[in-house]
Amino acid sequence: MNRTAVNDGGPAASTPNPAANFPVGTAGARRQNTASLRWRQAPASFPKDPTLAMADKSQRSDVTLDTIVSLCKRRGIIFPGSEIYGGLQGTFDYGPIGAELKRNVKDAWWRSMVQERFDIEGVDTCVLLHPSVWKASGHVENFTDPLCDSLGPSRKRYRADHIEETECSLYRIADVTDGEPKPVEGAEIWAPAKKKAKEFYQTWWEKHLGLEGRRVKLEEVEGSATTGRFSPDDGGRLTDPRMFNLMLSTALGPVEDSSARVFLRPETAQGIFIAYETARAAARRKLPFGLAQQGKSFRNEITPRNFIFRTREFEQMEMEFFCKPEEFCRNGERTDMEWFDYWRNSRLDWYVRYGIDRDHLKFYDHPKEKLSHYSRGTTDIEYLYPIGWQELEGIAHRGNYDLSQHMEHSGRDLRYFDPQVEQHYVPYVIEPAAGTDRAVLAFLCDAYREEVVTRGDEGKESRRVVLGLHNDLAPIKAAVLPLLQNRPDLVEMARKLAADLKRHTNAVYDDTGAIGKLYRRQDEIGTPYCITVDVDSLEDQAVTVRHRDTMEQERIGADRIVGWVREHLSA
């Protein structure tokens, strides 16, 4: 979905496109940097859907992606993978705080999708699946894009199947000003037709071959007629298409030559479909019911970008909900489309429940004409990332496509026998598929805020960075801090309190700084409660609990603190 990344770069219709082109095989001309620079500002002649572009104009002013990236790195939440070797594009590692956060997101999903429900089971299927699975699912055929590049000045890349091939020939340019045709060094061009070629290259000759005011002639190189593709933007010839398969593959078996080439799953869903019948039978499930799964998926994204938004290795939280096609529903039973609707809303509510501002979420219903032939509806839940509205989760009504495909390719009967109607049929599937890393990023962006704090007596201002995470998502739930680090009795009491808390929740102890600094440290990673032990605590056996969001404090008996924290965390 690139609807949002509108090419807001180019000034609209600045330079008229002079339709210049570089001749094939003149390396010198390709280095015309000045021309390239000018060209880069030319408007693309394929504006992406302008209406959508308008609708998606909204941007966030409260947080930038760079801010989040930098916080994540500084605090060891998430940082580039393989960093000590210079990094590996499209991979990110989660550090101590990030690992907790991600676990919490996954746990929250699992609780609401599996644990709290009576109609969904969890599964955990393999990353490596039989190669036929991807033939059946359509990934082998459809997950491969033929791409080609323009040799013209725009250097743009196109989907080969989006551009028609046309007849073309190679032309030589000759200078005929002085009567006798003199071939111009290196000036050979591919063009669809002589007339067109003349239009295309007029400007180019003059500018780049020093032929201003000269008369030139095009000679078709004999036997060069062929078919080729040309850039709609700059008229340049396109390279032959190269195939980009978006699935990663590996060799299964110890000896590479004789081993089987298998794919790493590009989605977790197919594992669920092929385990469907066994899981259903073992769990003794009737329709409707769902199978949920979390796990890593891999895609050879041509351009992984935007931090953890698009990476080559990523994690998914998917659920396949098998339900009855409408014609088999009895009175009062939800139809497939009603289930689709149910899951759309239910999934959006989940994000709101865990703290995302409702105004930062929206549905994007895929237009009917863009749906796959089997799909009866697809809705994206989009989140207003700092980079704009982008897909966070997709909810798809997949009809009976996947199970039917696997029936056909595997030869197994995956139909469901419905005792109510005494018929066999293939269930419909509703699939809410969420990106775990995208969810983590969304929660981070939505929780992030900066405040200016004024200190009471001196009126000194300082900046406070807070992650206002939902308690369930906060990586660390409570920090125990001694007010004075040079008082062994305070330190001892605080350490003991931290140890008590650690038996029940993820708590930490910290005394390496003045109290204000310790608070800020915890604010930055979203710790909801800080518990401070002061000198009075030794007398009255009470401690101060400081709330992250309000910075308010309250006094609680030390012996009640574990209960207090547990109670507040589950509230």
Place this chain on the structure above:
RNA sequence: GCGGGAGUAGCUCAGUGGUAGAGCUUCAGCCUUCCAAGCUGAAUGUCGCGGGUUCGAAUCCCGUCUCCCGCUCCA
């Protein structure tokens, strides 16, 4: 893959041919009775990598790698 930008301390960067620096962070000590205070001290660098020019290279040249941005792609 193409084009552009960038690689110097954990972070942000300065350093354009002559002994590698600053601020912040981190750590230790002192101090400190609640919101990044102060003082003292310390740690941390194959200047992305390889080659060349030079008496001498972070600096100039060539090559190379990686990251970032744009484009193509993106359940």
